[in-house]
Amino acid sequence: MFRGASAINLDAKGRIAIPMRYRDSLHAEHGGKLVITVDIQSSCLLLYPIHEWTKIEAKLMLLSDTQPTQRALKRMLLGYAHEIELDGNGRLLLPLPLRQYANLDKQAMLVGQLNKFELWDEQAWQSEIAASQQTIRQEDLAADARLADFSL
Known part of the structure; x- marks a missing residue:
């Protein structure tokens, strides 16, 4: 399981280094392959x-190819999907169209989300965190049974 936020850098070739704490499990459990x-x-x-x-x-595969929203979802997720592999130094090469989509330049944040990672431009991540804090402050966590335990 992946958790925590790590500040990482993109090199001139568009590669990121996966933090050491994740590399062993990515190699052992997934052969170093990601999508x-x-x-x-x-x-x-x-x-x-x-x-x-x-x-x-x-x-x-269960989504429709004729229903517009489902087709659009498939088109986005599969159309941009690339299989990538950790190199010998624990780096991943990010395809240019994906770097452009996320406005990735030099400084980024790799954020563990249990079964996957999110990769953010550092400034966009800071904005997202501020927006998330505002959303949580405005919400009555006790009103949602799934969130009630998080009212610490």
């Missing part, structure tokens, strides 16, 4: 270990 695609609700990228991505593909 990267766009997040359809935010300007960030999603990095799925290959075995987690197969679960996403199974769900996408």
Whole structure:
């Protein structure tokens, strides 16, 4: 499981180094293979270990090719999806169209989300965190049974 936010850098070739704490499990459990695609609700990228991505593909297979919203969802997630592999130094090469989608330049944030990572431009991540804090402050967490335990 992936958790925590890590500040990382993109090199001149568009590569990122995965933090050491994740590398062993990515190699052992997934052969160092991941799939990267766009997040359809935010300007960030999603990095799925290959075995987690197969679960996403199974769900996408159930969607309609004729219903416009379902077709658009498939088009975005699958159209941008690239299989990538950790190199010997624990780096991933990010395809240019994906870097452009997420406005990635030099400084980025890799954020663990249990079964996947989000990859954000650092400034966009700071804005997202501020917006998330505002949303949480405005919400009555006790009113939603799934969130009640988080009212610490």
